[in-house]
Amino acid sequence: MNERTRMLDKYSSRVYKNRKDHVIQIENAPSGQEITANTRTVPGIITNRGCCYAGCKGVVVGPMKDCLVITHGPIGCGFYTWGTRRNKAASEKGGQNYIPYCFSTDMQEPDIVFGGEKKLEKAISEAMEIFKPECIMICSTCPIGLIGDDVHAVARRTEEKYGIKCIGFSCEGYKGVSQSAGHHIANNGLMKYIIGTGDKRPKAKHSINILGEYNIGGDGWEEERVLKRIGYEIVTIFTGDGSYETMKNAHLADLNLVMCHRSINYVAEMMKTKYGTDWLKVNFVGIGATIQSLRDMAKYFNDPELTERTEEVIQDELAAIFDEVEYYKSKLKGKKAGVFAGGSRSHHYQALLRDFGVETIIAGYEFAHRDDYEGREVIPTIKEDADSKNIENLTIEPDPEKYSPKFTESEIEALRRDIPLDNYAGMIREMKDGYVVIDDFNHAETEMLIKLMKPDIFLSGIKDKYIIQKGGTPSRQMHSYDYSGPYAGFKGAVNFARDVAMAIYTNAWAFVVPPWKTQSTLVGTVGGD
Numbered sequence: 001m002n003e004r005t006r007m008l009d010k011y012s013s014r015v016y017k018n019r020k021d022h023v024i025q026i027e028n029a030p031s032g033q034e035i036t037a038n039t040r041t042v043p044g045i046i047t048n049r050g051c052c053y054a055g056c057k058g059v060v061v062g063p064m065k066d067c068l069v070i071t072h073g074p075i076g077c078g079f080y081t082w083g084t085r086r087n088k089a090a091s092e093k094g095g096q097n098y099i100p101y102c103f104s105t106d107m108q109e110p111d112i113v114f115g116g117e118k119k120l121e122k123a124i125s126e127a128m129e130i131f132k133p134e135c136i137m138i139c140s141t142c143p144i145g146l147i148g149d150d151v152h153a154v155a156r157r158t159e160e161k162y163g164i165k166c167i168g169f170s171c172e173g174y175k176g177v178s179q180s181a182g183h184h185i186a187n188n189g190l191m192k193y194i195i196g197t198g199d200k201r202p203k204a205k206h207s208i209n210i211l212g213e214y215n216i217g218g219d220g221w222e223e224e225r226v227l228k229r230i231g232y233e234i235v236t237i238f239t240g241d242g243s244y245e246t247m248k249n250a251h252l253a254d255l256n257l258v259m260c261h262r263s264i265n266y267v268a269e270m271m272k273t274k275y276g277t278d279w280l281k282v283n284f285v286g287i288g289a290t291i292q293s294l295r296d297m298a299k300y301f302n303d304p305e306l307t308e309r310t311e312e313v314i315q316d317e318l319a320a321i322f323d324e325v326e327y328y329k330s331k332l333k334g335k336k337a338g339v340f341a342g343g344s345r346s347h348h349y350q351a352l353l354r355d356f357g358v359e360t361i362i363a364g365y366e367f368a369h370r371d372d373y374e375g376r377e378v379i380p381t382i383k384e385d386a387d388s389k390n391i392e393n394l395t396i397e398p399d400p401e402k403y404s405p406k407f408t409e410s411e412i413e414a415l416r417r418d419i420p421l422d423n424y425a426g427m428i429r430e431m432k433d434g435y436v437v438i439d440d441f442n443h444a445e446t447e448m449l450i451k452l453m454k455p456d457i458f459l460s461g462i463k464d465k466y467i468i469q470k471g472g473t474p475s476r477q478m479h480s481y482d483y484s485g486p487y488a489g490f491k492g493a494v495n496f497a498r499d500v501a502m503a504i505y506t507n508a509w510a511f512v513v514p515p516w517k518t519q520s521t522l523v524g525t526v527g528g529d
């Protein structure tokens with residue numbers, strides 16, 4: 001019996017029937033195996049998933065700093081999404097930043113019985129009086145759809161009354177099977193009401209938008225730093241540290257980069273259809289992946305000056321982290337990891353782990369779709385060189401003809417990765433025989449698989465992290481980096497390796513014997529003694 005079968009064997013036949021297609025054990029790698037994903041969780045199973053409202057408000061529209069986002073519903077949902085996700089944002093000079101606030105209509109029972117539109121309008125008038133925002137967004141929680149409040153009508157009335165932008169989102173928590181439905185609803189709103197309404201043209205020769213970068217732990221800022229060094233102008237970022245003010249002009253950028261494919265591919269596809277903007281799937285998590293992404297971008301623009309500058313910056317950034325990368329490689333090489341996050345990070349972190357010689361033996365997503373697991377050929381029409389994907393040429397070797405080499409031959413050899421990277425391959429195709437891929441991983445399965453496969457580290461989320469860690473397997477949180485970061489780009493890679501090494505080498509819980517292993521858990525007194 002392999003690990004997959006041993007784990008599934010514990011289920012009743014009904015649950016087994018559902019779960020068996022969500023778990024695969026790799027055979028004949030690189031594997032073309034298929035997986036079932038994006039379906040309803042079996043009721044009663046403790047899933048890590050969130051809801052549609054979380055995907056719309058918490059993930060996509062929440063990070064837009066100059067938009068005042070009102071949660072229409074009882075206070076719990078607004079409160080839960082108040083600052084728990086670490087999408088950092090910095091105020092523009094003289095600009096608005098509502099990220100630290102939690103706005104909610106705080107609906108009570110009478111509002112549920114008699115309707116909440118009046119309360120919502122009152123909340124909007126209060127918000128206008130105090131903050132005078134340029135844009136208000138209304139996000140619906142479960143009761144709103146059930147009682148039939150029309151947030152879209154309120155949004156239209158708000159626009160007429162105050163002359164501002166106001167967008168309603170019908171993102172009730174119960175819609176869809178996870179956060180994913182909320183991403184889709186949010187994307188439609190941004191496309192319909194914001195993108196294309198501005199006219200500020202970019203000035204630089206090459207301009208881009210970054211889609212699906214939410215600036216968790218400052219990742220977006222680290223990416224921006226490198227991209228600006230190369231000379232790119234970033235028109236807008238969807239939506240980490242993002243803004244209504246800049247998103248209006250998104251259609252004027254030359255190229256869309258898609259970082260988190262899961263949450264925002266809808267916008268990329270719609271912009272391609274409506275404005276003809278090409279999009280390129282990138283991954284700035286991982287040294288090799290970042291280099292590939294930068295080279296793919298240069299290749300897209302097909303400008304010798306840009307290509308040269310790209311290579312210069314790559315060399316310079318690598319030189320700055322070289323010693324630390326070597327040190328952490330010596331600490332981490334040969335370790336094995338489990339990676340489980342929402343919809344795109346698990347695959348991104350596979351690449352970063354690989355940079356340090358760590359193999360991913362268990363991987364999965366909460367709510368990804370099949371294309372996120374199985375990979376898909378996603379490449380725009382590359383100007384003048386349509387069929388090359390530039391994936392066979394992915395070493396990080398400097399061209400000695402052009403640059404005075406900063407690395408010795410042996411250093412370059414050390415930097416070269418074992419497996420050639422491919423940002424488009426997908427999770428399943430990058431895993432070796434015997435490794436496990438799992439969709440909508442639940443708590444029981446997490447515990448079982450960790451026991452069976454014994455990873456040295458398990459990268460996970462808020463809800464599952466502590467069980468894993470206290471069970472003796474070190475864990476790092478991939479959604480907010482346990483308040484560390486940034487983990488993206490060149491410098492971020494070193495931060496990540498440091499945190500992973502720290503977790504593995506100071507695994508305190510592994511040395512603690514739980515009391516139930518040495519003494520009876522039945523405590524009580526008999527006969528009044």
Ligand code: CFN
Pocket residue numbers: 055059085179212214216260261262263341342343344345346478479480
């Ligand atoms: S920042 Fe992103 S990268 S947007 Fe998405 S699919 Fe969530 S909030 Mo948590 S960390 Fe996670 Fe991804 Fe895209 Fe974050 S893996 S679950 S909905 N996600």
Ligand code: HCA
Pocket residue numbers: 048050051054055058084085086179342460461462463479480
């Ligand atoms: C969300 C946000 C979340 C939650 C993280 C977790 C985040 O989907 O509601 O539960 O581990 O990144 O903050 O994914």
